[in-house]
Amino acid sequence: MIRGQKRAADRECPLTAVITERARGTSENEVIGMPVATETGQQEQMQQLLAGLTAVRGGDFSIRLPDGADPLMNEIAAVFNAMNEQLGVFTSEVTRVAREVGTEGQLGGQAEVPAVAGTWKDLTDSVNAMAGNLTGQVRAIAQVTTAVARVT
Numbered sequence: 546m547i548r549g550q551k552r553a554a555d556r557e558c559p560l561t562a563v564i565t566e567r568a569r570g571t572s573e574n575e576v577i578g579m580p581v582a583t584e585t586g587q588q589e590q591m592q593q594l595l596a597g598l599t600a601v602r603g604g605d606f607s608i609r610l611p612d613g614a615d616p617l618m619n620e621i622a623a624v625f626n627a628m629n630e631q632l633g634v635f636t637s638e639v640t641r642v643a644r645e646v647g648t649e650g651q652l653g654g655q656a657e658v659p660a661v662a663g664t665w666k667d668l669t670d671s672v673n674a675m676a677g678n679l680t681g682q683v684r685a686i687a688q689v690t691t692a693v694a695r696v697t
Contacts, residue, residue, distance in 0.1 A: 590618045606633035634658055635665055642676050652680040
């Protein structure tokens with residue numbers, strides 16, 4: 546692509562313009578003919594996204610992004626919010642199973658994360674396998690202890 550020519554998607558999407566500009570290390574004056582997120586509403590949405598991403602990095606999955614006037618930002622907000630919801634459910638389920646099986650001694654606990662896929666499904670399956678193995682070991686120890694107590 547020749548410098549100065551922009552794809553139609555770049556002209557239509559302020560977010561792409563900002564990302565492209567920052568990736569190239571160019572100044573706003575060098576990005577001629579490309580809309581840059583300078584409107585207050587767009588800047589506010591970008592600041593909300595940054596704040597949300599920062600919160601997620603810190604382990605806070607309660608943040609939700611609001612809808613706005615920009616369809617692309619609305620789609621980004623929907624994906625971000627769904628991701629945070631799933632991370633929150635996953636975290637709470639792993640914590641619940643760890644507490645029930647590891648601390649309270651309730652055997653057979655399993656994490657239930659609806660509509661989980663990919664790596665999150667693998668992690669959920671691993672947590673459930675670990676809880677199942679621990680449950681099996683505790684039950685085996687209990688059987689041996691009971692058998693020894695009967696003999697003596």
